[in-house]
Amino acid sequence: MAKTNPGQFxxxxxxELAKVTWxxxxxxxxxTLMVFLMVFLAAIFFFVVDQVLAWGVQLIFGLGG
Structure with a gap:
């Protein structure tokens, strides 16, 4: 691999930075809004799944309540 000097680098x-489209x-x-929305929806989804699984474990093993 060829070494480049700091100025060339x-x-x-x-x-390369000039090619970037910001x-x-x-x-x-x-x-940003889409990311927050997806995080919120994922949190709701995993909360519901957790509640269903907890209910199922409680039903099967009679634990916690």
Missing amino acids: VRQVRQ PSRKETGIS
């Missing part, structure tokens, strides 16, 4: 990094403020906001 910095130039290459700047060239999301707009609106796209970032929408993505």
Whole structure:
């Protein structure tokens, strides 16, 4: 693997950084809201699954209540 000097490395990094397309403020906001929504839905889903499993274990083994 060829070694590059620090100056060449910095130039290459700047060239690659110029190719990046950054999301707009609106796209970032929408993505953030979607992440929060999916986290909320996943939390609700796993809470319901946990409650059903706890109920099933209690029913089968007669534990906790």
